[in-house]
Amino acid sequence: MHTDQRPRKLAAITAVIASAALAGTMALARPAAAATSLKAAAEAKGKYFGTALVQSNLSNSALTAVANAQFDFMTPGNEMKWDTTEPSNGSYNFGPGDTLVNYAVAHSMRVRGHNLVWHSQLPSWVSSLPTNQVQAAMEAHITTEATHYKGQVYSWDVVNEPFNEDGSLRTDAFYNAMGSGYIADALRTAHAADPNAKLYLNDYNIEGENAKSNALYTLVQSLISQGVPINGIGLESHFILGQVPSTMQANMARFAALGLDVAVTELDDRITLPASSANLQQQAADYTTVVNDCLAVTRCVGVSQWGVGDADSWIPGTFPGQGAATMYDQNYQPKPAYNAALAALGGTTSTSSSTPTTPTTPSTSSSSSSPGGGACKVSDAVNAWNTGLTESITITNTGSSAVNGWQLVFTLASGQTITSGWNAAYSPSSGQVTATNASYDAAIPVGGSVNIGFQANHTGNTAAPASFSLNGQTCANG
Ligand code: 9MR
Secondary structure: OOOOHHHHHHHHHHHHHHHHHHHOOHHHHOOOOOOOOHHHHHHHOOOEEEEEEOHHHHHOHHHHHHHHHHOOEEEEOOOOOHHHHOOEOOEOOOHHHHHHHHHHHHOOOEEEEEEEEEOOOOOHHHHOOOHHHHHHHHHHHHHHHHHHOOOOOOEEEEEEOOEOOOOOEOOOHHHHHHOOHHHHHHHHHHHHHOOOOEEEEEEOOOOOOOHHHHHHHHHHHHHHHOOOOOOEEEEOOEEEOOOOOOOHHHHHHHHHOOOOEEEEEEEEEEEEOOOOHHHHHHHHHHHHHHHHHHHHOOOEEEEEEOOOOHHHOOHHHHOOOEEOOOOEOOOOOEOHHHHHHHHHOOOOOOOOOOOOOOOOOOEEEEEOOOOOOOOEEEEEEEEEOOOEEEEEEEEEEOOOOOEEOOEEEEEOOOOOEEEEEEOEEEEOOOOEEEEEEOHHHOEEOOOOEEEEEEEEEOOOOOOOOOOEEEOOEEOEEO
């Protein structure tokens, strides 16, 4: 918007650096560094960033190196489920869960207890019980497990995946024995055992507004009105590439408005293999959307991915031909989705090292195209740090007909190279760049806007592009 701001800011920053250096107090002049891990960036926003771990992961040093550096929250993938913890009636095994809890404690991760009541990974002795014995078995299981982990878990998924897709309740052993009242009973029992744990209902395909999330919403309203202890809703978020629901933020907000926390509990984003670089860019855009949705809802307490890397994901085993669903590749190298999630949280991918970085102040600057344009206007904002920047670009259709498919052309300042982007495909990564719409934002109605953006490395010049053209037409200053 105002190209004239940057020179003044840079001059001011330079002056601060110079005087600090003279005074021998450069460290004081250095602003709080942008976080370089998911957990630090999330914590700076008052949230957490988690992963799921299974016991066998703990002996994989490449995996634990990433887990320890990036995550401050851990969900045991299987070890707290009924088939592990009470494989036969009244006989409990908390060894595997304890191992993971101890690991989490040792690495400053909070724990999501997962889960107390679920139709799956349920030992057959439970489903074979006469219906008049199921309630006692359920209450005993909840009481024993929640008491065992009392004070050690941040939250419990008390009932996991209770709904069918049409919003009816699943007719599992618990429903068949107790009707819909089993959910309230389970929550009350868990609360009695561990009054400080946050009690959640957790499910999949409830991320957007749909029949299933509507039914959950209605159930939760009713639970609250009856005084049933419930603290949060877990949105599993097992997404298909490019299909993060547009209503996710609004959906989170409506549950939050009931006085509940919400959390993204099992995030992944599956791709039909082999994953192309365009797929990975789309996945980065999807992760950005999810993180931004959580950031936009104060009561969204955090985001957890299901597994550390693609090598650990359940997707290929369950959806043959699909995979590459996480932020880390098979070798625990970060993918574009990692950079995108970190950038969305306000962090930076520049690796921290013992070498002091040049003190710089993250600068926000903006510029836009020459005024006068016609069918479009563009506003952009650059947020830069010592070696990198993010640029957020909003394109508005100011013409009199809808845009259907678009290319935005702009020229990066010398030394800038795009490393990841969202909501468009960017090519090439430096010089004159063409950003091509993603499938889901090809249409810009009259008066409508699309936001895209990217993360780039730079070598000192953090200037925004001087002008933008949309489908060959120069855009106005937005
Ligand atoms: O990741 C878990 C996998 O190892 C198990 O085989 C599977 C069995 O159902 O459960 C997986 O985790 C699920 C989680 O507990 C609940 N939501 C869906 C997850 C993926 O299936």
